[in-house]
Amino acid sequence: MKNVCIIGGGAAGLMAAYAASLNGHKVVVFEKNEKLGKKIYITGKGRCNFTNDTSPQEFMENIVRGKKFLTGAIYSFPPQKTIEFFENHGMLVKIERGNRAFPVSDHASDVTKALERAIVSNGVEVRLKEEVQSITTSDKIPMSDIAGKNTFFIDTNSGRYSFDEVVVATGGVSYPTTGSTGDGYKFAKEYGHNVTDLRSGLCGLNLEGAWFKELQGLTLKNVSITVKNNEKLVYDDFGELLFTHFGISGPIVLSASSLINRLPLKNLKITIDLKPALDEETLDKRLLRDFEKYKNKQISNALCELLPQKFISILLSSCGISEKKNVNVLTKEERKQLVKTLKFFPLKIKSLRGFEEAIITSGGIELSEINPKTRESQKIKGLRFCGEVLDVDAFTGGFNLQIAFSTGFAAGNSI
Numbered sequence: 001m002k003n004v005c006i007i008g009g010g011a012a013g014l015m016a017a018y019a020a021s022l023n024g025h026k027v028v029v030f031e032k033n034e035k036l037g038k039k040i041y042i043t044g045k046g047r048c049n050f051t052n053d054t055s056p057q058e059f060m061e062n063i064v065r066g067k068k069f070l071t072g073a074i075y076s077f078p079p080q081k082t083i084e085f086f087e088n089h090g091m092l093v094k095i096e097r098g099n100r101a102f103p104v105s106d107h108a109s110d111v112t113k114a115l116e117r118a119i120v121s122n123g124v125e126v127r128l129k130e131e132v133q134s135i136t137t138s139d140k141i142p143m144s145d146i147a148g149k150n151t152f153f154i155d156t157n158s159g160r161y162s163f164d165e166v167v168v169a170t171g172g173v174s175y176p177t178t179g180s181t182g183d184g185y186k187f188a189k190e191y192g193h194n195v196t197d198l199r200s201g202l203c204g205l206n207l208e209g210a211w212f213k214e215l216q217g218l219t220l221k222n223v224s225i226t227v228k229n230n231e232k233l234v235y236d237d238f239g240e241l242l243f244t245h246f247g248i249s250g251p252i253v254l255s256a257s258s259l260i261n262r263l264p265l266k267n268l269k270i271t272i273d274l275k276p277a278l279d280e281e282t283l284d285k286r287l288l289r290d291f292e293k294y295k296n297k298q299i300s301n302a303l304c305e306l307l308p309q310k311f312i313s314i315l316l317s318s319c320g321i322s323e324k325k326n327v328n329v330l331t332k333e334e335r336k337q338l339v340k341t342l343k344f345f346p347l348k349i350k351s352l353r354g355f356e357e358a359i360i361t362s363g364g365i366e367l368s369e370i371n372p373k374t375r376e377s378q379k380i381k382g383l384r385f386c387g388e389v390l391d392v393d394a395f396t397g398g399f400n401l402q403i404a405f406s407t408g409f410a411a412g413n414s415i
Contacts, residue, residue, distance in 0.1 A: 001025055004415055005154055005163040007132045008184070009036040011050075011401050012387025012408035013169030014115040019412030020167070021122035027412075028163075029124060030156060032131035032179055037112030039171065039178040043359075043401065048108030050086070051079040051405070052398040053099045062399045064201075064258045066392030069367045073375075073406040079398075082405050089114040100398050130156045135166060135187050140380060150382045165382045167375075167411050169404075172361025172388040173198055184389035185365070191380050194366040196391045199261040200352045201362030202254040202400075205270075207247030208348040211314060215243035218310050224276040225252050227260060228269045235259045238276055246353065254359065255395045257352055261362050265349050272345040274307065274315075284339050291327045291335075302327045306342075315341060360400050364391040374414035375407055386411040 002025045006017045009031030020027045029036075040048055052059065056078045060067055083093050083101055091114040092104035103110040119126070134155045139148070154161045170184035185195045220241045227235040235256045242250035260268060275283055286306070294302035300323040303312050316323050319337045321330075355361065365385055369378045377383040386407035394400050 002164040002415060003162070004028070004165045004167065004412075005030065005152065005161070006167045006169060006412075007135075007154075007187075008169035008171060008387075009033070009126065009128075010039055010169060010171055010387065011037065011115075011404035012171075012389075012411075013167070014112075014119060015405045015408030016167045016169055016384075016386055016412035017119045017124045018115070018122065019409045020165075020415050021119060021124050021412075023413065023415060025165075025415060027119070027122075027124045028161070029119070029126045030130050030132050030154070031126065031128050034129055035112075036116055036126065036128070039175055039180060040112050040401075041108050042175065042178065043108060044102065046108050047102050047106045048111045049100045049102055049398040049401070050111050051082045051101045051402040053079050053083060053095050053101050059399065059402070062397065063392070063394045063403075065362070066367055066390065069370075069372045069390075070392055070403060070406070072373055073410040074402070077406040077409040079402055082402060085118070085405075086111070086114050089118045098397055127156075127158075130158050132156050132183065132187075135168075135190070135383070137380070140191075148381055150380065152382065165384070165415050167384045167386060167408075167415075168389060169385075169387045169408060169411075170389055172355075172364060174200070174355045174358040174361045174388075176355060180361070180388070184385065188365045188385065188389070191377060191383060193369050193377065193379065196363040196366060197262070198355075198361055198363040200355055200358035201258045201261060201393050202359035202396050203257045203353040203357055204244060204249035205247050205253055205257060205347075205352060206350040208350045211317070212243050212247055213245055215310055215314065216245050218243045218308060219250070220272070220274070220308070220311075222276070223252075224273040225256060226271050226273070227256055229260075229263050230267050231269075234263070234268070241272065247350070248347070251396055258360075258362055258393060258395065260349075261352055265351065268349055270347045270349060272347065274311075274342045274345055280339050280343055283342060284335065287335060287338060291330065295328045297327055299323065299325050299327055299330060315345070318345065359396065360393050361388055362393050364389050367391050373410070375411035376414065384411040384414070 004025045004027045006029045137150045168184045171180035173182045224238040237252045239252040375384045387404040
């Protein structure tokens, strides 16, 4: 039996604690907040989409960074095992559109409660409001010393403790009010690890201009967006888009943000296809039918069946067409411009939203320095890292929490 320290009582840390306790170790979880799983409580707008009920093969297609590194963990502890874990610990599960898994209650707190029940029943000690300030060891025995063993000293705001093994699961820097303030990166750097540039992931996009403020709160369903970097396709997807006071958000925008956050934004061109189900020829015929129907009306009224009213003036302004112009005097060229703009409505990205709003942190501890099977440091024996603190991330839909559970289980189980 070993004395195991888990730093961080979030998704990855609690699963690591559970896995380590299954192996008979004495486990202590240090959590600086007043309760466990503080970030879990706000995920999925408080409903907590905790995984995605898809096969490991399909799951891997939704990983943005760290695919090769995560393969073993996802296949060993896939979404189906996560769902089984929660059902076995008293949480009813439902699967919604896109294979998204939620607690039946729609309460994110049930996810944390199930994790807490699992670790407490296995004898894990939880120390709340106890912030780890440093991790030290008198020997710093490297991985190359096969027979070596480190003793880790954990200093907190309450005192000093000693452990045989340490798992760092402190999360990233997104939603810092939940306690994700980058502590794990500091610990990693102190042991010689590199941390890649940290960027906002799964976040909204700030747009140039102010025109979008007129559309604040408008949701466009069944639209597609395309992002190109110097004409090279970066992202193309179909779904829901939301206009906000700062620009755009919504599922397809969040996913796009994680693919463009390391690219020079000035080189990016983003367009919305407002009618992806219709090609340009079919859309032109649709316009002709509507214009015939409203031939004595102004153009702003003739588009009422095609677009939300709030968007019509924005579209016409982009096309350089007066809202008051009658349909029966609209030129063929103006109609062609309408079709083009409906299919390729242009947006100019100013910046990404900050860590205060980003769902995840993109970037983290360099993966080449971590054992992909055990999550153990390649530099120092007995020190492991899991979850968002690593340079791994995925699209929205429960994939990131599953990564936390899978890497957490791998870290704890390998002890």
